Amino acid sequence: MKSDVSVQPMSHTLVSRLCQVLEPRRVHTEAADIDLYKRDASNIEGRAGVVCFPITTTEVQDVIRICAEFNQPFVARGSGTGLAGGATPLDGAVVISTAKMNRLLSVDPINRTAWIEPGMLNLDLTREVAHLGLHFAPDPSSQQSCTIGGNVANNSGGPHCLADGVTSSHILACEVVLSDGSLVVLGGEEPEPIGLDLRGAFIGSEGMFGITTKICVRLMQNYSSVKTMLMDFTSVEAGAETVSAIIAAGMVPAALEMMDQLCLEAVEAYIHAGLPTDAAAALLVEVSGLPHAVDEETERISDIGRAHGARTIRVAQDEAERALLWKGRKTAFGAIARIKPNYYLHDTVVPRRKLNEVLQEVYRIAKRHDLLVLNVFHAGDGNLHPLLVFDKREPGVMERVHAAGEEIVRVSVAAGGVLSGEHGIGLEKRDFMPLMFGPHDLHAQSAMRVAFDPLGIANPFKVLPSPSRCGDAHDIGEDMWV
């Protein structure tokens, strides 16, 4: 792999070649246009040299072949909702937006598969197949605006991945354009394609192995019964222990989310759902499936909650109440703007049994750095989302935010956890990779990249640490999703 991809000012020749393979109106070069693409939702800024909007696989191939010819790095982009800088173009890279490739191509309702284009929005897919009693299981909180192509790049999760698994479990095949412009289908509708699981390797590769242009997804049957409950506790510890106890009792709820007190206060002020604002923590638990199993599990989970000191257990009585409880969870980050104008979010995973221990350490870290921290996260997965809130106009606050964030990452990994559960590494956590991986481990990951992209032009400088930083992580946008 070329580790020193030459990065040059955007060549007029390259742009004119791009305009030969795409309609010129789909090749953006004006500063005002391309400035919109200098970052994803992370606020880690780079610089796009040109932004292309292909609408066919052939056009993606043509654009990439030109990039290869000019040794020009390219970056795939869906809706730009990524939170780790994975879609941030560095040093004038060519941005290839798949936003206009957003069609549902076919559905097989019996075998529950669909072929789609990568720019299709996550929620749009579920809406399109709802009349067949089906849905796409991964549901990132940004599902109204994130693309399935982006979900593939980041192996995205979401609250309902606890029982059904993350994106990788729901993708059967990806048509991929490699960095030399060649086209290949990784995986397939058949369950055991010949050879290595190249599909699985591609998913979560953050755009560094190529660009997907068609995706075959696995769809799930809708449940016939669902119960959503909110239980609150006087200590975070009791809430965390309840999470572990539910799983240890042999149940895997459809979702198992936790909000701490500061978060409950912010959300309640925002949506007025009757949330227990005096509780130290609340669990949002959803059980879905067939009616008898749902009733039985709801009862058992309630018993476990009570045994761990749950003060109240509120079971949503109808769809409207259920939607309100979920609105509280999914709009938590909008609500937080009422406390402070800025926030920085981390995404780490810790073993469930360490949830309380790590959360207490997170509170101590925030206090030490004189910062407010809220926690709203996928407790069932141990997927923490500590949210540091602040006002960036305050002198010196960014240094404290970064120092606290780094400590949170280190504490999570030291507790036996991992760097990221669903946001990916991108630029944000690239230089933390050695916390989790040794030189041989990183070399093996680099070898994967070399095999898929020997030219080293597919979204370079991301994920794998290098001696020099190519982006500088700062605050996260106020309109971000988690």
Add this chain to the structure above:
Amino acid sequence: MGLDLSPFAEVVGPASSGSVWIAGQQSRLTAPSSIRRVTAPSGIYDLQPDEMTVVCGAGMSIDELQDSLRAVGQYVNLPRGDSGSGTVGGALATGRSDIYRLGRGATRDTLLQARFVNHDGQVVSAGGPTVKNVSGFDLCRLLVGSLGQLGFLGEVILRTRPIPQSSRWFMMSEAGPEIVEAILRRVYRPASVLWDGHKVWFCIEGNSRDCDETTRHLAADLQSPTEVAGPPTLDHYPFRQSVPPAELAELVQSHVQQETGQLVVEAGVGIVHRQTPAEPKATEKTIELLHQRLLQQFNPTGRLNPGVSLTTVSTL
């Protein structure tokens, strides 16, 4: 840290130490006698029921692992070998799923973290210890089904699942494709649906009362299913074919009409269990190229499990 893999790494040896073969119980692949054999460590290192994970040596017997997990109400989604239990490492290295893939998912999703010995005798870690993890590239997915060609699994962290409250098999006779389709449509997330063109067997897991209601509905709308002890034996179907599930109905009907040998298919999945081998399929050129590049990176001298082809159809 988990198991001490340094003795295992030592016996695999550096790149200069010649060809080497990883052998488990040989329930899936037979080790050639001419090549030096090594065996992966065995035993459970850590079992955390509330994490739904287990850490064990790749050389551990699947039956022994399932026994230990059963004691805490869990299981791991790994298939037994063709001739006996087989090892955890063998199941992962071959990467095949069993007949419950429709409901329980693919074998490849079971592996969370692997510590393996690479072609140069170094211990390498891939993946992470938690169920949810997107830290770096997903090397674990490549290792599953790699037939030991990318490295020898030493220690693995596996995702476990709660044992379902009940797991019941039913059978319907005179089952044409419309019956199979109706089962796929109407039964909520069946664990398995097997069909031989004449009979269909299906497995429902979960709450037994829900199961009763499901079968009552099927009896009212289609025909009354008969509860049976388990799935049909597949001992007489030694060959395996993978096709898109949408092609199964035609494939089965064509076999039934032409009487060209029996088969049992996994409906909704696409695995065909055959008495005779299927026509081999050619590997697409770019897929072949990607395999070559990966092998060049991970097994440059070809010393790990030499002679095994990843891109040739086998009946493994």
